[in-house]
Amino acid sequence: MNRTIFKNARLLDPAAGLDVSGAMLIEGARIADIGPNVFVDAVQDDVHVVDCKGLCLAPGIVDMRVSTGEPGNEHIETLATAAQAAVAGGVTTFACLPNTDPIVDDVAVLEFVERLGRDVGLVNIHSYAAATKGLQGKVMTELGLLHEAGAAGFTDGGKAIAHAGVMRRLLAYAKLFDTMIVQHPELPELVGSGVMNEGETATRLGLPGIPAVAEVMMVERDLRLLDLTGGRLHFSCLSTRDAIEAVRQAKARGLSVTADTAPPYFALTESEVVGYRTFAKLSPPLRTEDDRRAVIEGIADGTIDAIVSAHTPGDRDQKRLPFGQADFGGVGLETLLSVSLELVHNGDVPMLTVLKALTETPAELLKFPAGRLRKGHLADFILFDPDRAVRIDRDELRGKSRNTPFDERPVQGRVERTYRAGNLVFDIETAPAPERRRFPDA
Amino acid sequence: MTSSQPSPQSDAPALRLQHLLGIEGLSRPDIEALLDLSDRYVDLNRRAEKKMSSLRGRTIINLFFEDSTRTRTSFELAGKRLGADVLNMSVGTSSVKKGETLIDTAVTLNAMHPDVLTIRHGDSGAVHLLAQKVNCGVINAGDGSHEHPTQALLDALTIRRRKGDITGLTVAICGDVAHSRVARSNIHLLSIMGARVRIVAPPTLIPAGLDRLGVEIHHDMRTGLADCDIVMMLRLQNERMQASYIPSVREYYKLFGLDHEKLAVAKPDALVMHPGPMNRGVEIDSDVADDIERSLIREQVEMGVAVRMACLEVLAQSQLEPWAKNQ
Numbered sequence: 218m219n220r221t222i223f224k225n226a227r228l229l230d231p232a233a234g235l236d237v238s239g240a241m242l243i244e245g246a247r248i249a250d251i252g253p254n255v256f257v258d259a260v261q262d263d264v265h266v267v268d269c270k271g272l273c274l275a276p277g278i279v280d281m282r283v284s285t286g287e288p289g290n291e292h293i294e295t296l297a298t299a300a301q302a303a304v305a306g307g308v309t310t311f312a313c314l315p316n317t318d319p320i321v322d323d324v325a326v327l328e329f330v331e332r333l334g335r336d337v338g339l340v341n342i343h344s345y346a347a348a349t350k351g352l353q354g355k356v357m358t359e360l361g362l363l364h365e366a367g368a369a370g371f372t373d374g375g376k377a378i379a380h381a382g383v384m385r386r387l388l389a390y391a392k393l394f395d396t397m398i399v400q401h402p403e404l405p406e407l408v409g410s411g412v413m414n415e416g417e418t419a420t421r422l423g424l425p426g427i428p429a430v431a432e433v434m435m436v437e438r439d440l441r442l443l444d445l446t447g448g449r450l451h452f453s454c455l456s457t458r459d460a461i462e463a464v465r466q467a468k469a470r471g472l473s474v475t476a477d478t479a480p481p482y483f484a485l486t487e488s489e490v491v492g493y494r495t496f497a498k499l500s501p502p503l504r505t506e507d508d509r510r511a512v513i514e515g516i517a518d519g520t521i522d523a524i525v526s527a528h529t530p531g532d533r534d535q536k537r538l539p540f541g542q543a544d545f546g547g548v549g550l551e552t553l554l555s556v557s558l559e560l561v562h563n564g565d566v567p568m569l570t571v572l573k574a575l576t577e578t579p580a581e582l583l584k585f586p587a588g589r590l591r592k593g594h595l596a597d598f599i600l601f602d603p604d605r606a607v608r609i610d611r612d613e614l615r616g617k618s619r620n621t622p623f624d625e626r627p628v629q630g631r632v633e634r635t636y637r638a639g640n641l642v643f644d645i646e647t648a649p650a651p652e653r654r655r656f657p658d659a
Numbered sequence: 660m661t662s663s664q665p666s667p668q669s670d671a672p673a674l675r676l677q678h679l680l681g682i683e684g685l686s687r688p689d690i691e692a693l694l695d696l697s698d699r700y701v702d703l704n705r706r707a708e709k710k711m712s713s714l715r716g717r718t719i720i721n722l723f724f725e726d727s728t729r730t731r732t733s734f735e736l737a738g739k740r741l742g743a744d745v746l747n748m749s750v751g752t753s754s755v756k757k758g759e760t761l762i763d764t765a766v767t768l769n770a771m772h773p774d775v776l777t778i779r780h781g782d783s784g785a786v787h788l789l790a791q792k793v794n795c796g797v798i799n800a801g802d803g804s805h806e807h808p809t810q811a812l813l814d815a816l817t818i819r820r821r822k823g824d825i826t827g828l829t830v831a832i833c834g835d836v837a838h839s840r841v842a843r844s845n846i847h848l849l850s851i852m853g854a855r856v857r858i859v860a861p862p863t864l865i866p867a868g869l870d871r872l873g874v875e876i877h878h879d880m881r882t883g884l885a886d887c888d889i890v891m892m893l894r895l896q897n898e899r900m901q902a903s904y905i906p907s908v909r910e911y912y913k914l915f916g917l918d919h920e921k922l923a924v925a926k927p928d929a930l931v932m933h934p935g936p937m938n939r940g941v942e943i944d945s946d947v948a949d950d951i952e953r954s955l956i957r958e959q960v961e962m963g964v965a966v967r968m969a970c971l972e973v974l975a976q977s978q979l980e981p982w983a984k985n986q
Contacts, residue, residue: 415867415868416867416868417867417868417869417871417872418868419866419867419868420843420866420867420868420869420872421683421843421872422783422784422805423783423784423802423803423804423805423806423840423843424783424784424803424804424805425804426866426867428867492787493783493784493787493788537762537788538761538788539761539780539782539783539784539785539788539803540782540783540784541782541783541784541803542782
């Protein structure tokens with residue numbers, strides 16, 4: 218059996234509270250040993266030795282929220298191109314939203330997508346199933362059958378489950394399978410035709426706003442329902458101070474609620490929209506500086522459990538438009554770790570807490586056997602340099618669409634190598650340079 | 660004035676603008692220079708011989724993605740009086756591919772080497788997007804709910820000619836501010852020029868954060884109009900009525916429609932303005948709209964041509980500057 222030892226690494230495993238210098242031994246696809254003393258005990262003649270030269274060795278990132286165009290809109294992103302972006306960003310497992318064409322709302326489509334994901338091979342690809350048929354918010358899908366077929370959880374993707382009665386029944390019924398209902402919390406009636414955060418900036422730009430209260434009200438409503446029904450509820454992409462506070466209080470009351478956010482919400486504010494930059498048109502919209510600080514506080518104290526990429530590719534036909542007409546969303550797989558490390562560099566959140574939100578917690582929430590460096594587990598891990606200064610350049614992204622809100626942002630931290638099941642799937646030194654296709658901003 | 664006569668711009672302060680996309684970002688000297696130049700064109704327009712040759716050989720394209728008769732005609736007249744070749748294009752926006760049409764149209768027109776494009780579009784920011792795709796000067800002739808800079812300039816010119824100075828005046832802008840590009844441009848311009856700006860509208864028609872633009876907000880015409888010098892009415896956008904911003908037109912007229920009774924609380928010499936087209940009996944009573952003592956509405960239209968002549972001239976001349984071509 219192939220044995221490789223990764224020596225001279227800074228081992229980071231939030232699940233074990235591990236942050237030490239040491240080594241990790243893998244045998245075939247699995248981790249054989251890990252720790253500060255592994256090198257001394259394990260090196261033998263038949264062991265291939267990789268000197269990590271002090272790089273951080275951490276579990277592969279588990280991304281809970283990825284949109285791709287496949288099936289149905291492969292010109293925007295395929296599972297294969299998303300996987301290439303993922304490994305370049307240190308993501309070894311991701312869960313796709315069901316808003317494809319056809320929508321993943323029955324077992325046949327779910328199995329089809331899972332098979333497509335397996336065929337890609339580069340990363341572990343799973344899929345959520347739609348919570349309601351056709352994402353229409355009216356009739357629940359076959360939760361039991363879909364769960365049995367491997368659905369990571371249930372969500373209507375970027376659409377809120379708006380009907381309170383439907384949400385109540387979903388939460389109650391999903392309890393049977395101990396699976397998560399993932400909500401995109403935005404009250405549609407208050408979102409209306411809004412395209413950015415409501416406030417002075419929107420007023421100056423003459424753009425219809427989305428009030429922060431649209432998120433808060435949906436969160437508060439759903440927490441009431443969760444109180445009533447039990448079950449597991451997860452809010453995605455929290456972006457406002459009051460919504461985060463509502464979740465914080467619900468957790469203190471013992472409700473089974475979890476939440477995630479995405480880098481734009483702790484790294485950017487609504488001012489990015491000035492100049493009508495459609496790459497900064499996201500859902501939920503970028504908020505105020507006060508909200509951004511609240512998101513960081515939420516990550517630091519664990520109110521926000523996970524950090525997701527919210528990868529939402531869009532091609533030029535969707536983005537090179539007047540702001541009001543452009544689609545929502547930005548890509549994020551490749552920049553997920555680099556931007557998240559800003560939290561560490563700025564002294565806002567400890568390294569292990571950030572990594573926990575990127576690895577262990579999302580894996581636990583989705584019940585994936587990933588996100589930790591434990592003996593016997595699959596060797597899905599990354600080597601990264603947390604101090605390497607790079608500038609994000611949309612032309613160097615590896616996904617098919619390059620609509621990043623972080624274009625030209627200087628960041629610190631770069632993924633050097635990504636391993637999945639012990640195999641090297643990305644190496645910054647040898648990976649072919651992405652084709653430079655200039656994607657005009659809008 | 661004939662082509663042999665000196666251009667009204669000849670002794671005007673030098674002003675260079677690559678584009679005129681909004682009032683926000685302009686300086687007071689920029690605005691004053693444009694108004695000074697416009698003033699001279701007012702005189703020209705009142706003469707029998709109105710044609711000049713200062714833009715002879717230049718091409719101006721009016722690209723309107725939204726219907727507008729008065730603004731387009733005003734720009735067309737302005738361009739022709741300066742001797743330019745003026746082309747009008749109306750582009751429908753009903754297709755889902757309207758964005759593609761937008762960029763494609765800009766690129767196509769750019770290849771024909773116009774000197775100035777005047778653009779109206781129903782989406783805020785669309786004119787900014789187009790300006791990035793062309794090499795010529797671009798004038799925003801109204802974009803969504805964002806800005807309508809030449810309207811604000813013509814309003815300012817109208818006020819300045821009647822009142823002498825804008826500084827220190829109290830101006831009440833009344834009505835559907837939420838959807839009004841005219842209101843935004845006027846708020847910026849009047850504030851830059853030192854006027855005190857009040858907004859009078861029901862809360863549903865006031866966008867969030869408006870108070871942070873330095874305006875006073877009133878929900879009652881009697882307090883909002885008290886002792887003001889200028890009452891600027893806005894068109895109630897009837898197409899928005901479905902969204903229930905107000906309960907009914909009848910109620911709106913009673914509470915916010917301008918009639919002589921409400922106007923009575925303003926200064927005795929207060930003047931009334933409206934960017935048109937008016938909804939008579941909705942936001943304004945015909946008696947007020949047609950009152951030659953109080954209403955400046957027809958004068959605004961006249962000033963519009965002069966202001967647009969000034970803007971076209973400044974932009975067309977700026978395109979000759981090497982710095983502009985290299986932007």
